[in-house]
Amino acid sequence: MPRGVPGQRAFDAARRTLRWAAVLAVASTISPWAGAQALLDFSGAEKAAILSFGPWPPPAVADASNRWRMRAAVVEYGRSLFLDTGLSRDGTVSCATCHDPGRAFQDARAVAQGRAAGVRNTPTLLDVADRRWFGWDGAHDSLWAASLAPLLDPREMDSKPQALASRVRDVPARASAFRAAFGIPPPADDEELVVHLAKALAAFQATLRSPRTPFDRFRDALARGDRHEAARYPLAAQRGLRLFIGEARCSVCHAGPAFTNDEFADIGLPFFVAGGGVDAGRHGGLTKLLASPLNRLGRFNDAGAAGDPRALLTRHLKIEPRHFGEFRVPGLRQLARTAPYTHNGSLATLEDVVRHYDQLDEERLHADGERILRRLNLGAAQAADLVAFLRTLGD
Ligand code: HEC
Ligand code: HEC
Known part of the structure; x- marks a missing residue:
């Protein structure tokens, strides 16, 4: 195309203006100190929430019930x-x-x-x-x-x-x-x-430890106030993280460095199993645990129940109707390597998991207790951001 044609100059000028408008539109959502790189302006509360997902790796958890563990x-x-x-x-x-x-x-x-x-x-x-x-x-x-x-x-x-x-x-x-x-x-x-x-x-x-991830590098950079390093974390993942700890309320259950609160919940998946019957989840698990001679209250605990602080947790367990159909909140590290997802493997991809939460059938959830989960209706761009964040939890 010949250069210097008046129409072309006007076109180029218009395009430059448009490009600047786009840059400014993006810049207005990011921190004024971020310079050329992009770092969302996380609030103090958001930063505290993000820091709570680390540091990684965490210190080893003691287990008095197995005296051979460190040998x-x-x-x-x-x-x-x-x-x-x-x-x-x-x-x-x-x-x-x-x-x-x-x-x-x-x-x-x-x-x-x-x-x-x-x-x-x-x-x-x-x-x-x-x-x-x-x-x-x-x-x-x-x-x-x-x-x-x-x-x-x-x-x-x-x-x-x-x-x-x-x-x-x-x-x-x-x-x-x-x-x-x-x-x-x-x-x-x-x-x-x-x-x-x-x-x-x-x-x-107990020696199987997952490696550090792009998220951990971001989290540690935020902790040290290293904005330059933090801004290397993809913007889509930053937006997804903001949803994860905010509007989408994922971190109510997926909390702490492993992204699990170690509790049990019902996220509204069908609990029928192939060939008939249902999976009673936590209700069945508690029944088995409390009857088992191998639990921490039994004779195989190397510290004895009295010498093992974790035995107290077992002693205080009670089976309640709400445990029916609850499953353990899984950790979310290395997700990209562990498809398919959930207790019955019914969600094939991370996109499917996010779609499940996004289009949640609220009628399927337990009515008792505080309702944490609700249909999110995020839209395609936000759903993609959430997935982009989840992918950064792998190496
Ligand atoms: C009420 C607690 C709770 C909340 C809130 C919650 N989850 Fe979950 N999540 C669970 C439980 C429980 C499972 C396992 C359910 C099952 O297997 O039946 C799960 C499973 C998952 C899995 C599959 C992991 C695997 O290894 O199979 C992913 C990914 C996930 N959740 C991401 C999210 C995201 C993203 C959000 C926010 C939109 C979220 N969760 C909100 C409790 C929760
Ligand atoms: C046939 C496949 C299969 C084999 C073989 C198998 N596992 Fe598993 N493992 C599973 C499944 C499925 C679960 C989930 C069980 C459940 O929740 O009821 C599981 C759960 C576990 C868990 C609990 C993990 C967690 O996050 O709570 C541990 C630990 C484990 N297996 C260790 C072993 C060891 C050690 C062996 C060999 C002695 C073994 N498994 C053999 C399929 C298998």
Whole structure:
């Protein structure tokens, strides 16, 4: 196109004006100190909310119920057990079959498939030792009890305590590996032996820590007042974060450095399961936990219930009708690597999760208690911002 044509000059001038108008429109929503880069002008309250999602990694949570947890030889033994298909009834399934170390310790399936099909989604095991309750329904109050359950579950590894114990006690190589780890020979009591295996598995899993993320770098930059570094965090993610802690009220439940309050809630997903029946969620989990000889009040707690502050939490649990259909609030770190989502894997992508909250069927929610969730009607741009934020919770 020839230059210097009067019409073209007018066109260029108009385009420059338009471009400046667009720049000013964006600039008016961002901080005047941000310079060329973009940092939303977060209020004091917003900053405090953002800082509460860190620092990362957090200090390790103590667990008096497992005295083997910090012993390096037991951690290594737990790692080998985790990969060992010899612990399953027919020698085909290990923990890693479903909790695949190459996939953030989950299986990318909607629901688990072990010796038989399960009804729940396999959770990641990254950061698992920080949780207060284990399983989507909170059926376990320790990592080791949650690690023992799959060994015996007919849909998972389908072993029996007696068979499992004799496979360790009566195979010389396995017996000596046990002795090398714990410094004692395999116990004669089957249950006690299996609990030792579970405590080694827990010791290994307690080392699984998710890495720092773009969000953590942003959060720490805000904490130090480093606006230059903070402004490198994508603007869409900043807007999504503002929604997450504000209008969309996500952080009422997804709170703290792991983005979970360690409680249970009903977000209005259907609780019917394939093949009929319902998943009672927390209601069923509490019933199991309180009846279990493996809970923190039982004889396998290394500190005894009196010596373990976390046993008090178990002692004070009560089953109430509202627990029906509640599931554990999952942490949100490394989400991009852990699709599909929710207890039954029914939401395939993060876009689907946000759409679920956005178009929530309020009739499906529990009527009792404070209503936290409500239909958001965000619109496409805000929904995309929320997803952009969630993606920054991964490395
Ligand atoms: C067949 C697939 C499968 C196998 C095999 C399996 N798991 Fe799991 N795991 C799951 C599923 C599904 C859940 C969720 C269970 C629930 O909520 O009821 C789960 C939950 C857990 C949890 C609780 C996690 C949390 O965030 O609360 C731990 C811990 C765990 N498994 C450890 C293990 C260990 C250790 C092994 C091997 C001994 C193992 N799993 C074998 C599928 C499996
Ligand atoms: C009332 C508490 C509560 C609020 C508020 C809440 N969530 Fe959740 N969230 C949950 C629970 C509980 C689950 C698991 C539900 C299930 O499996 O049935 C969940 C699941 C998720 C998951 C799936 C994670 C996974 O690993 O499967 C994502 C992502 C998520 N929520 C993001 C959000 C966002 C974004 C918001 C705000 C729009 C939000 N949540 C608001 C309680 C809440």
